[in-house]
Amino acid sequence: MIIINKEDLAKSLRVVSIFERLHKGEILNKAEEAKRFGVSEKAIQRDIKDLRSYFTDTSNYDANIRLIYDRKQKGYRLEREDGSWLTQEEILAISKVLLESRSFNEEEMNQLLHKLILQAAPVEKKHIKEVIRNERFHYNPVKHSENLFAIIWDLSQAVREKRFVEIDYLKATSSTIKKRRLRPVGIIFSEFYFYLIAYISNSDLDFPIVYRLDRIKAYEIQDDRFKMPYSERFEEGEFRKRVQFMYTGKLMKIKFKFGGRSIEAVLDRLPTAEIIGQEDKKYIVEAEVYGQGIKMWLLSQAEYLEIIEPISFRNEVRETIQKMIENYQ
Incomplete structure (x- = not known):
């Protein structure tokens, strides 16, 4: 004893x-x-x-x-003694970014902020809490209210270990849950939401599909694994450069004229964009993008942007604009 x-x-x-x-x-x-x-x-x-x-x-x-x-x-x-710990300035900056993201429900957001602010010294804690108090009080998370920490972690492991995943998924446009067997290749955060990027098993589609994590109603990480040659590996960073609003589609090259106020804003929005010339005081820009999402962004530029190529895509956008005009007649 x-x-x-x-x-x-x-x-x-x-x-x-x-x-x-x-x-x-x-x-x-x-x-x-x-x-x-x-x-x-x-x-x-x-x-x-x-x-x-x-x-x-x-x-x-x-x-x-x-x-x-x-x-x-x-x-x-x-x-x-070194930069391995967060400074008070970094804690405040990260807190601001988290609150602006609106991506987590109140419980998870409060949990993150509490742990983050704990790293600051008492005087700095008080300062940080006061600076973000109003934003925290009026915090308005996105509507799904799902807990995300566990699914983000679980699916990230499936991606790393190249394991098949089976999900029950509910589309925004449907009331029927669909079951999918997927080869998960990445997880991305964009514009309020987290997404799983995956290829559908036994499908002829040669591009990945995007699934919003909060719409996955159930998931099972399976024991069997898939093979992905290194040369064909999925790179989240490269994918992010080419996708808008997380809508995929076939990868294509577009060319357009831009005569708006800030060409820098265009280059920031489209990381693959390059200015290849000027004409009539307008910039000629080329970019490599996925089809569906880019169409939404291009239309948002109103009269300041004109699509030049590909012709089929130009015609598709023209038809969409015509339908928009009909809404106001």
């Missing part, structure tokens, strides 16, 4: 408390800690010394962390 000395137990609990609060970014004053635990300042100094030894021993802990005395703050704090 092991007998634990009460003094040793009290010291252990004290050191754990100090360690935990230092990790949260708190600045600890020796006199205040002595008063808190009812011990001498020398006892706290010994605790600090033990923790310093622990942080210094690289076999125990991250070598980039030091326990220092901050003369300005009159207390001890942890100092991160």
Whole structure:
């Protein structure tokens, strides 16, 4: 039977408390800690010394962390010596991006923000909370209200391990759930939503299909795996450059004239776009894109954009514009 000395137990609990609060970014004053635990300042100094030894021993802990005395703050704090920890500025920036994304329900968003802000020191925590308070109060997530963390993780494993996935999927335009067996190749976030990019098994389609994760009503990651030659591997970054509004279709090259105010905005929206000339004070632009989504974006540019090639696509857009005009007659 092991007998634990009460003094040793009290010291252990004290050191754990100090360690935990230092990790949260708190600045600890020796006199205040002595008063808190009812011990001498020398006892706290010994605790600090033990923790310093622990942080210094690289076999125990991250070598980039030091326990220092901050003369300005009159207390001890942890100092991160390199860029491996988030700064207060980075925490605020990420918090803003998360809130603007609107992609997670309130429970998951609050969970993310809470854990993120925990990394900041107490003074900075207060500042960050105040800066995002209004956005957090008025946070308006997208309507599906589904939990996403688990499905994102599970499907990412299926992608990495090249495992077939069977899903029950409900399209926005249908009330009937469809079952699909897929070869998952990527997960992407775009414009409020997370998407699974996958090829349909036993299909003649030579381009991937996009499935919104919140519309997947059930999924099963199967034991059998598919093969994907390295030369044919799916690259999320390259796919993202060519897709608009997450609508796929056949990959094609388009050419158009643009006479709007900001050609930079066009180049930002279409990463594959290149300016190949100018005519009548308009830019001639070429880009490689997937068909359906790009049509929506091109139409959004109104009279400032004219499609030149391919002719079949130009005619398709003209027909769409004609139908739009009929809505106003």
